[in-house]
Amino acid sequence: MQNQKKVYWLGGLVVLFWSTMGTAFKWTLRYTSPEMLLLIASTASCFCVGFILVLTQKWKLLRQTKLKEIGSSLLMGFFNPFAYYLILFEAYNLLPAQQALALNYLWPVMLVIFSIIFLKQKIRLVNILAIALSFLGMLVIALKGQWGNLQFENLVGVLLAAGSSLLFAGFWILNLKDKREEGCKLFLNFCFGCFYVWVWVLCRNHLVFPPIEGILGGIYIGFFEMGLTFVLWLTALKLSSHTARISNLAFLSPFLSLLFVSIFIGEKILPSTFAGLVLIVAGILLPQLVKKRIAE
Numbered sequence: 001m002q003n004q005k006k007v008y009w010l011g012g013l014v015v016l017f018w019s020t021m022g023t024a025f026k027w028t029l030r031y032t033s034p035e036m037l038l039l040i041a042s043t044a045s046c047f048c049v050g051f052i053l054v055l056t057q058k059w060k061l062l063r064q065t066k067l068k069e070i071g072s073s074l075l076m077g078f079f080n081p082f083a084y085y086l087i088l089f090e091a092y093n094l095l096p097a098q099q100a101l102a103l104n105y106l107w108p109v110m111l112v113i114f115s116i117i118f119l120k121q122k123i124r125l126v127n128i129l130a131i132a133l134s135f136l137g138m139l140v141i142a143l144k145g146q147w148g149n150l151q152f153e154n155l156v157g158v159l160l161a162a163g164s165s166l167l168f169a170g171f172w173i174l175n176l177k178d179k180r181e182e183g184c185k186l187f188l189n190f191c192f193g194c195f196y197v198w199v200w201v202l203c204r205n206h207l208v209f210p211p212i213e214g215i216l217g218g219i220y221i222g223f224f225e226m227g228l229t230f231v232l233w234l235t236a237l238k239l240s241s242h243t244a245r246i247s248n249l250a251f252l253s254p255f256l257s258l259l260f261v262s263i264f265i266g267e268k269i270l271p272s273t274f275a276g277l278v279l280i281v282a283g284i285l286l287p288q289l290v291k292k293r294i295a296e
Helices: 002-019 021-028 034-055 058-064 067-094 097-104 107-118 125-143 155-177 182-203 212-239 243-265 271-295
Strands: none
Touching: 002 021, 002 212, 002 243, 021 067, 021 097, 021 212, 021 243, 034 058, 034 067, 034 182, 034 212, 058 182, 067 097, 067 155, 067 182, 097 125, 097 155, 097 243, 097 271, 107 125, 107 155, 107 271, 125 155, 125 271, 182 212, 243 271
């Protein structure tokens, strides 16, 4: 019981850090471009995860990496952090933080769709209803509840924010098929992803370092969005005797994110954003609730 309490504290701390990311993204983008933010954050995350591997003596496992696994990391590193965060940061650059963070939260729904397509998982009526419910939430957020005027205020931003969820879901499908130790896998993924970012920025001649605020914001995001928190979250899941309960803590994150965006960025949270986010989360949770009811 005492160990489980520690797990809840650890999981809660991770969720708290994740909840600050909408604010951190929007605040840091005041001082730098999406490309430079990703360059700083991905570089910081590589150092962070590398240090953790050395600290836990797991760096030795890197020697056992096979050529096929390197190829897997080359692909996963392209999906995440390179393409996923490049698109997500641009979405935050174009949209209010509340819209970008809520639309990006479609990724668990996309993961279900990809699991049905690529992992041949059976689709049930409850899955169809859940997907429809979440996409309805996306429309509520994107249209700001104005159903009489079916126009998107920033269609490009909406497509980027929703599209980022496709990339993240695709990354997790690849990740599920890769059975390597998570820390080593994450480190190699981010090393290759960081390499892609450097090539992208240098080829486009966009290497312009921001003021100290942008650098510190990028380092914070690299540590607490991409690096340390991911390792801590996996640790909490492994130590927990109630994995589902720990996983459900993550659903607090988008609502806390809205609170932080309101307080620190000064955005007025629209009722449509909150309502749409409730629909998205309800769609994610619905299959779990039905499955639990059947099991009882």
